[in-house]
Amino acid sequence: MVEEIRIGDVIQTRKKHPCGSDQWTVIRTGADIKIRCSGCDHIVMMDRDAFLKRRKKTLSQGPEPEPVDMSRYLP
Numbered sequence: 798m799v800e801e802i803r804i805g806d807v808i809q810t811r812k813k814h815p816c817g818s819d820q821w822t823v824i825r826t827g828a829d830i831k832i833r834c835s836g837c838d839h840i841v842m843m844d845r846d847a848f849l850k851r852r853k854k855t856l857s858q859g860p861e862p863e864p865v866d867m868s869r870y871l872p
């Protein structure tokens with residue numbers, strides 16, 4: 798089970814959305830997670846714990862986040 802949450806993850810929820818889809822795309826991560834329904838483009842925001850409870854599995858994982866290039870902060 799992948800515990801990591803990345804933008805672009807396609808996840809399956811335990812419960813289906815009223816539109817009939819159980820697939821959602823993660824569009825924002827952080828303290829709050831925002832996901833968009835694949836069936837009807839409905840957007841839901843929830844905290845991390847609620848997200849992990851709802852998520853059944855990750856169907857495909859988003860791209861690895863860009864590492865922060867520290868050199869650009871140096872003179």
Ligand SMILES: [Zn+2]
Pocket residue numbers: 814815816817818834835836837838839
């Ligand atoms: Zn929906």
